[in-house]
Structures are given as structure tokens and as C-alpha cells.
Amino acid sequence: EAQVTQNPRYLITVTGKKLTVTCSQNMNHEYMSWYRQDPGLGLRQIYYSMNVEVTDKGDVPEGYKVSRKEKRNFPLILESPSPNQTSLYFCASTPNRHGEQYFGPGTRLTVT
Amino acid sequence: DQQVKQNSPSLSVQEGRISILNCDYTNSMFDYFLWYKKYPAEGPTFLISISSIKDKNEDGRFTVFLNKSAKHLSLHIVPSQPGDSAVYFCAASDRGSQGNLIFGKGTKLSVKP
Numbered sequence: 001e002a003q004v005t006q007n008p009r010y011l012i013t014v015t016g017k018k019l020t021v022t023c024s025q026n027m028n029h030e031y032m033s034w035y036r037q038d039p040g041l042g043l044r045q046i047y048y049s050m051n052v053e054v055t056d057k058g059d060v061p062e063g064y065k066v067s068r069k070e071k072r073n074f075p076l077i078l079e080s081p082s083p084n085q086t087s088l089y090f091c092a093s094t095p096n097r098h099g100e101q102y103f104g105p106g107t108r109l110t111v112t
Numbered sequence: 113d114q115q116v117k118q119n120s121p122s123l124s125v126q127e128g129r130i131s132i133l134n135c136d137y138t139n140s141m142f143d144y145f146l147w148y149k150k151y152p153a154e155g156p157t158f159l160i161s162i163s164s165i166k167d168k169n170e171d172g173r174f175t176v177f178l179n180k181s182a183k184h185l186s187l188h189i190v191p192s193q194p195g196d197s198a199v200y201f202c203a204a205s206d207r208g209s210q211g212n213l214i215f216g217k218g219t220k221l222s223v224k225p
Binding site: 101 | 118121144146148153154155156157158161201205206207212213215216217218
């Protein structure tokens with residue numbers, strides 16, 4: 001089954017404690033993105049990757065890092081999480097940057 | 113400044129009637145538009161798209177209309193069903209640029225039995 005998986009689905013952590021949210025897709029898509037969804041703000045892109053070892057900032061990259069060492073995986077790293085990073089995070093993949101995106105189920109992160 | 117605007121945060125419709133969700137955009141270079149549906153605790157799923165060379169695209173109960181001169185698109189759902197209750201996101205892109213897909217803030221549709 002074609003899918004995008006994310007782990008963990010739920011995470012509660014404390015300010016400053018480094019964390020990683022994993023994302024994996026099995027569709028051999030070149031393009032992957034991370035979004036955050038906040039009430040009243042919709043979906044905002046954090047980072048994207050056009051292929052292995054090629055990443056770039058989206059609209060709200062501050063406080064986040066990503067890596068793309070393999071085509072299927074695109075982890076989101078929060079080196080020092082802060083409460084304003086409490087949000088719902090979605091990973092997505094697509095065969096081309098302007099086309100239909102396939103979203104993961106989401107990761108709800110709470111930073112206290 | 114928002115390039116893609118969904119000015120109605122919510123919409124309530126009776127089952128069997130038509131649901132009309134609206135979306136406005138400001139960037140005249142956008143040439144591809146998509147609608148996504150999102151249920152609680154799930155990721156958004158693609159619903160329907162339209163290229164700027166068309167003014168209408170239909171898929172079953174879902175039809176998207178594009179008015180380029182008004183920079184406006186709408187999603188029509190006929191007839192509406194309770195299972196259509198979800199948040200709907202409009203998205204747009206300029207396929208000739210290096211830019212990415214831009215999403216609106218979403219409209220929450222409630223279809224009442």
C-alpha cells in the first residue's frame with residue numbers, strides 16, 4: 001500500500017530536549033516536505049527536499065532541521081524545542097513539487 | 113500577506129443540499145489549483161485539482177470552478193453527505209517557478225443529517 005508514515009504520532013516533551021520526528025514514504029517520490037498546522041493559520045511549509053542531499057527552507061524554518069540521506073526518509077529535527085513549536089506536524093511526498101501531495105497521518109507535538 | 117485565502121472558517125449545510133467552498137488568490141502567476149480534505153486525526157488527502165487552462169473540472173459529486181479574471185475558485189459538493197464533514201484546504205502553485213504549493217487556512221464543513 002502506498003503510504004507516508006510518521007513516528008511518533010503523539011509526543012510530549014520539555015523545552016530544550018532534542019527530538020526527531022521520522023517520516024518515510026514507499027512511493028519512490030523525489031520531493032518531500034514538512035508542514036505544521038496551527039489553528040487559524042492553516043498548513044505552513046517548514047522545509048522541503050527535492051532529492052537526496054537536497055533540502056531547502058520553506059516558509060517557517062526557524063528552529064527546525066532536516067536531512068535527506070535516503071530517498072524514502074525525511075526526518076524533522078528539533079534541536080532545542082520551545083513551546084511555540086507545539087503544533088500538529090505533517091510530512092508529505094509527491095513525485096513533483098507542484099503536484100498532488102501524499103500526507104502522513106500527522107504528529108501532535110506538545111512542548112512544555 | 114496571504115496568497116491563498118479561504119475567508120469562511122466554517123460552513124454548515126443540510127444533507128442532500130449543495131456545499132460551496134470558496135477560495136481566492138492574489139498571485140496571477142498561479143496556474144494549478146488543488147483541493148484537499150482533512151478529517152480529524154488524519155493527514156490531508158487530495159480531492160480534486162484544476163489547471164488554469166480550464167474553468168471547470170468534475171469528479172463525481174465534486175466540481176471545481178475557476179474564474180481567472182476574479183482570481184477565485186470554488187468547490188461544489190452535490191449532494192452533500194454527512195461523511196463530507198471535514199476541513200477543506202485550497203492550495204495553489206506556479207508550476208513555472210521554483211515556488212512551492214501554497215495552502216489556504218481551511219474551511220470546516222459540517223453536513224447535518
